[in-house]
Amino acid sequence: MKELIIIGNWKSNLTAKESVEWLLEYSNVQKEAVNKKIIVCPPFLFLPILFEHIQKYSLPLLLGAQDISRFNEGAYTGEVNGKQLKEFVKYVLIGHSERRQNFHETDEIVEQKVKLALSLGIIPIVCVSGVNTPIPNNTPIVAYEPIEAIGTGNPQTPEQTEQIASEIKKNNKCLVLYGGSVTSENVHTFTSLPSIDGVLVGGSSLNPIEFSTIGERA
Ligand code: PGA
Numbered sequence: 001m002k003e004l005i006i007i008g009n010w011k012s013n014l015t016a017k018e019s020v021e022w023l024l025e026y027s028n029v030q031k032e033a034v035n036k037k038i039i040v041c042p043p044f045l046f047l048p049i050l051f052e053h054i055q056k057y058s059l060p061l062l063l064g065a066q067d068i069s070r071f072n073e074g075a076y077t078g079e080v081n082g083k084q085l086k087e088f089v090k091y092v093l094i095g096h097s098e099r100r101q102n103f104h105e106t107d108e109i110v111e112q113k114v115k116l117a118l119s120l121g122i123i124p125i126v127c128v129s130g131v132n133t134p135i136p137n138n139t140p141i142v143a144y145e146p147i148e149a150i151g152t153g154n155p156q157t158p159e160q161t162e163q164i165a166s167e168i169k170k171n172n173k174c175l176v177l178y179g180g181s182v183t184s185e186n187v188h189t190f191t192s193l194p195s196i197d198g199v200l201v202g203g204s205s206l207n208p209i210e211f212s213t214i215g216e217r218a
Helices: 016-029 044-056 082-086 097-102 107-120 158-171 187-191 208-217
Strands: 004-009 036-041 062-065 091-094 123-128 141-144 175-179 198-201
Touching (some): 004 091, 004 208, 016 208, 036 091, 044 062, 082 107, 091 107, 107 123, 141 158, 187 208
Parallel strands (some): 004 036, 036 062, 091 123, 123 141, 141 175
């Protein structure tokens, strides 16, 4: 049985207080997840406080970052670098379509970030919108997220998802996740596909009960 990867991407949502409430509520409802890696990607600011809680109460949750600086430490005002992230996370999302659209992140920048994450031992999850998005060498996990499915309530069809995921796997030795309007109602239609190894969940991950149900039904 393949191990599934379930990732919650909070994007720029919640306050520090709400993030701890999320964690407490999640840990109340979460059952032990067999053969599933559950990862939460909060805003940078909440990583230390969530890390502390996860350690203290031995919660079955891993942390990821939503981005990584393409530079190492130094004079880069406003950036959060990989060495800083490594203290708290095992995973990092790179090249999310919202970063490509709103922050002019190019394929070259994505490649730089992937190299840097790999050099530090942080596992990069590269987001692509289709087979035409370049995937940097040695990318271990790809999240296929068609733009029209993100935050719209209109997920991709399982048939098309399988087709694209299998094509990605033909050319790259990587795991492939699906992302775009995943809910507890539709998650299994994606995780049951032969070429899909998990899901990247945005909006539905903000509700701890819904996110936990997604993990259970995946
Ligand atoms: P969504 O977002 O689940 O709200 O569609 C997915 C994503 O952007 O990662």
